[in-house]
Amino acid sequence: MGGDIGPDVVVPGAALALKRRPDLQFLFYGDSERVSALLDQYPMLKAVSKIHHTDVTVRMDDKPSQALRQGRWKSSMWKSIEAVKTNEAAACVSAGNTGALMAMARFCLRTMPGIDRPVIAAIWPTLRGESIVLDVGANVGADARQLVDSAVMGAAMAGAIFGQSRPTVGLLNVGVEEIKGIEEVRLAGRILKERPHPNLQYHGFVEGDDLGRGTVDVVVTEGFSGNIALKTAEGTARQISQYLRQAMSRTLLARLGYLLAKGAFDQLREKLDPRKVNGGVFLGLNGIVIKSHGGTDAEGFAAAIELGRAMVVNDLMAKIAFGLAHSLAAAPDFAAAEEQTGAA
Amino acid sequence: MGGDIGPDVVVPGAALALKRRPDLQFLFYGDSERVSALLDQYPMLKAVSKIHHTDVTVRMDDKPSQALRQGRWKSSMWKSIEAVKTNEAAACVSAGNTGALMAMARFCLRTMPGIDRPVIAAIWPTLRGESIVLDVGANVGADARQLVDSAVMGAAMAGAIFGQSRPTVGLLNVGVEEIKGIEEVRLAGRILKERPHPNLQYHGFVEGDDLGRGTVDVVVTEGFSGNIALKTAEGTARQISQYLRQAMSRTLLARLGYLLAKGAFDQLREKLDPRKVNGGVFLGLNGIVIKSHGGTDAEGFAAAIELGRAMVVNDLMAKIAFGLAHSLAAAPDFAAAEEQTGAA
Numbered sequence: 254m255g256g257d258i259g260p261d262v263v264v265p266g267a268a269l270a271l272k273r274r275p276d277l278q279f280l281f282y283g284d285s286e287r288v289s290a291l292l293d294q295y296p297m298l299k300a301v302s303k304i305h306h307t308d309v310t311v312r313m314d315d316k317p318s319q320a321l322r323q324g325r326w327k328s329s330m331w332k333s334i335e336a337v338k339t340n341e342a343a344a345c346v347s348a349g350n351t352g353a354l355m356a357m358a359r360f361c362l363r364t365m366p367g368i369d370r371p372v373i374a375a376i377w378p379t380l381r382g383e384s385i386v387l388d389v390g391a392n393v394g395a396d397a398r399q400l401v402d403s404a405v406m407g408a409a410m411a412g413a414i415f416g417q418s419r420p421t422v423g424l425l426n427v428g429v430e431e432i433k434g435i436e437e438v439r440l441a442g443r444i445l446k447e448r449p450h451p452n453l454q455y456h457g458f459v460e461g462d463d464l465g466r467g468t469v470d471v472v473v474t475e476g477f478s479g480n481i482a483l484k485t486a487e488g489t490a491r492q493i494s495q496y497l498r499q500a501m502s503r504t505l506l507a508r509l510g511y512l513l514a515k516g517a518f519d520q521l522r523e524k525l526d527p528r529k530v531n532g533g534v535f536l537g538l539n540g541i542v543i544k545s546h547g548g549t550d551a552e553g554f555a556a557a558i559e560l561g562r563a564m565v566v567n568d569l570m571a572k573i574a575f576g577l578a579h580s581l582a583a584a585p586d587f588a589a590a591e592e593q594t595g596a597a
Numbered sequence: 598m599g600g601d602i603g604p605d606v607v608v609p610g611a612a613l614a615l616k617r618r619p620d621l622q623f624l625f626y627g628d629s630e631r632v633s634a635l636l637d638q639y640p641m642l643k644a645v646s647k648i649h650h651t652d653v654t655v656r657m658d659d660k661p662s663q664a665l666r667q668g669r670w671k672s673s674m675w676k677s678i679e680a681v682k683t684n685e686a687a688a689c690v691s692a693g694n695t696g697a698l699m700a701m702a703r704f705c706l707r708t709m710p711g712i713d714r715p716v717i718a719a720i721w722p723t724l725r726g727e728s729i730v731l732d733v734g735a736n737v738g739a740d741a742r743q744l745v746d747s748a749v750m751g752a753a754m755a756g757a758i759f760g761q762s763r764p765t766v767g768l769l770n771v772g773v774e775e776i777k778g779i780e781e782v783r784l785a786g787r788i789l790k791e792r793p794h795p796n797l798q799y800h801g802f803v804e805g806d807d808l809g810r811g812t813v814d815v816v817v818t819e820g821f822s823g824n825i826a827l828k829t830a831e832g833t834a835r836q837i838s839q840y841l842r843q844a845m846s847r848t849l850l851a852r853l854g855y856l857l858a859k860g861a862f863d864q865l866r867e868k869l870d871p872r873k874v875n876g877g878v879f880l881g882l883n884g885i886v887i888k889s890h891g892g893t894d895a896e897g898f899a900a901a902i903e904l905g906r907a908m909v910v911n912d913l914m915a916k917i918a919f920g921l922a923h924s925l926a927a928a929p930d931f932a933a934a935e936e937q938t939g940a941a
Binding site (some may be wrong): 316379380390393394425427432434435460461462463464465466476477478480481482483484485486487488489490491492493495496497500501503504506507509510511512513514515516517518520521524525 | 660723724734737738769771776778779804805806807808809810820821822824825826827828829830831832833834835836837839840841844845847848850851853854855856857858859860861862864865868869
């Protein structure tokens with residue numbers, strides 16, 4: 254029921270995903286009449302789907318606390334997350350209210366052992382392919398321990414969707430020298446450097462322009478700057494697209510040139526298509542939950558479903574658990590490292 | 598002597614700026630032999646320039662403390678800042694080491710009454726024209742008081758270079774609702790909202806994508822996220838330019854289209870030219886200091902000089918002083934506002 258459009262995007266999105274990934278099966282939670290009417294248009298999808306009716310819907314502008322109070326146990330959002338908890342579903346995909354989804358997912362699934370709080374990971378298109386950036390907005394601020402956990406979880410996700418056994422990890426900072434930036438990031442850098450990890454290669458600090466360059470496979474942020482970086486990049490891409498449109502329509506020659514090069518422009522548009530990398534992944538929970546952009550269309554929602562599928566098929570949860578188990582084994586060092594930094 | 602190239606960029610840059618702004622006069626600090634040989638190539642520039650020889654040069658990789666220790670009183674960097682202090686120069690423009698320039702400028706010029714520390718302001722090209730974004734990296738983190746000071750100083754700068762009497766000001770955050778983001782930003786938002794200011798209109802929170810959109814004239818950040826946003830935008834612009842180049846060279850038709858639309862592409866390139874908005878402005882000091890990109894060319898350095906000139910001609914210092922005087926008059930409210938927030 255979530256997102257700006259609701260079932261009219263979610264159901265066609267599922268149909269698209271099914272066409273590309275025939276092993277998918279679906280559980281729909283929401284207004285059974287609306288969903289059922291839509292499913293009638295997609296017989297193949299209908300054959301692999303079950304509808305669970307719910308009366309309560311979390312609205313896009315509900316506060317997380319409000320959503321929890323009114324929607325716990327009974328809303329479509331809650332029920333779809335609960336299906337992951339009870340193993341009826343392998344992953345939950347929602348285009349609904351991010352804050353509410355996070356609050357409910359956290360309440361229902363709980364965080365993994367040793368994890369304080371979940372983070373949101375995004376896939377970032379780069380000149381070298383794709384990177385994972387986390388946290389992009391679940392939290393504002395993180396301590397060194399939480400940053401190291403994010404590094405481990407992000408590396409596990411890179412392992413799951415890019416197939417890398419030891420992805421490179423960088424910490425987003427305002428300079429690459431070890432003395433730069435906020436204390437938590439510096440301390441996390443020291444810990445990652447001094448404590449080799451079987452699942453990741455620590456690269457060091459990276460800066461904002463390393464994101465698009467694809468300098469590392471995984472970029473770890475404390476949440477506040479990660480969200481701002483993500484939205485700044487989206488905004489800059491829109492800005493340049495608009496400049497380009499304006500420039501290409503200004504003169505007759507430019508318009509003619511545009512027509513000739515239309516294939517190239519279409520390629521570019523596809524490369525910049527935000528729907529292709531739609532899907533914020535909640536990491537650190539006992540289950541897979543994907544947040545689709547609320548304003549996306551069926552194509553974008555299908556991408557979020559396929560992302561969820563990829564993480565199930567490639568065993569994201571086991572990869573994270575393995576990574577964290579190794580990280581936790583060395584946990585007592587944190588206190589010592591923090592003391593040292595405090596004294597320095 | 599600063600920047601990746603040194604006098605070979607600085608002197609031709611000054612010559613370019615002089616051509617466009619014939620009222621300029623120059624004081625050059627550095628290796629008099631090198632500068633003098635270059636000036637011989639620009640007789641018009643030579644006629645309005647004086648060279649002051651210095652033996653000591655701050656290197657691009659010197660730490661600020663090191664630069665201060667070795668370069669204070671005698672380096673070309675110090676001398677050029679000192680010329681502002683003694684009113685021999687109206688502004689100092691350097692392509693040198695940012696950290697060293699900031700440390701020396703702060704030591705030599707001191708901060709304005711009531712200002713804890715300087716910030717760096719950048720000009721940001723937007724769909725609506727240009728905005729000012731500050732702090733983009735002088736500091737990491739800021740308290741509410743420092744954010745409000747930045748709002749006032751940024752508004753004064755917008756007044757000086759855009760001629761706006763009450764520019765709109767937004768605080769960079771991860772959402773537009775009042776409950777979003779880090780505490781310092783929320784508190785600064787409350788203060789700006791509740792205390793009308795003669796020099797600015799407070800708009801509220803803005804997000805990363807509002808930067809390119811030009812939602813407000815002045816965007817205030819706490820430094821860490823501002824620097825990351827700036828570099829992310831630069832990186833995204835480079836990334837898209839490269840996609841575009843690749844797309845336009847892939848097929849014969851695309852190449853032909855490119856040739857026909859070359860005028861439009863040139864316009865776009867000019868629009869994205871980072872040299873045109875070259876120059877980080879140090880705000881909060883008793884004098885005007887501009888930091889040019891270290892890697893820029895003569896065109897970029899000329900832009901930094903012209904930016905400095907615009908701020909002198911339009912009385913930036915008086916505008917800031919007026920803004921701060923008004924802000925300071927209401928300063929005691931800060932403690933009360935902070936207490937309230939703590940209690941909330």
